[in-house]
Amino acid sequence: MAKGKKVGEVENEGTEIREKIKGHITGVETEHWALSSLLWEVYSGTMYTGWGFSSWKEYVEKELDFQLRKAEYHTAVGKWFSRMPSAAQEWARGLGFSKVRLLTGIVTPENIAEWKGKIEGKSFLEIQAIIKGGGEEDDGDTGESKGKENKLKNVNLKQFPEQHANFIAATDIAKGMAESDKISHAVDLIMTDFLATNGGIETVQDYLKKVEKATGVRLVGYDPSENAVVYGGALIHELRQLKIG
16 A cells, blocks of 8 residues: 555555556557556555455456466566666657567666667667677578577478468568568567467467457357367357347
């Protein structure tokens, strides 16, 4: 609870923050700064306990339908940059969440001028390479990286036309986000985001529940191998009551 405030004042403040967070979730990349700041405020002040949640994990997963790992990225950004001077915060805000997350724990008020020079005009992958102390990845088909001990792995995919269309559309978007024309960079960004977002999904039921939450569409899952409805049985009952279907 915030110091010097009455219970009612804290509850009202918490409700406003709570609603703002849910709004920012839908625009994570463009509203990352506000989301990170608010999530850090909620986490550091354990405000979620006043909303009826027993833990941070329960609040994130039940109210926000947000992967815990991703929420932790945001709270880390909020915590680190909230201690920075306002000019540093404005600079970081304009970088985009992917780049800011890389610089969390690295950029300080003492070295920020140096880092500004290092990453000016650089893409996400280039900044990542700078932090790791390496160079650009080789995207050739020789199976080996130039001058590196580690070998690159070649992956050959056979796709149906519909699958290929999805692949091209997704990688085109990812190339823009990664600021790179290399297909390997785009695929890596897609996989990283998928793992961060869906790492907690262990069953088909979990996945369908997330799809329902994201789209607002109610679903029914039928498993032909078991000749059984494995998800959405309650919906079928509701539709029968309404004499639909």
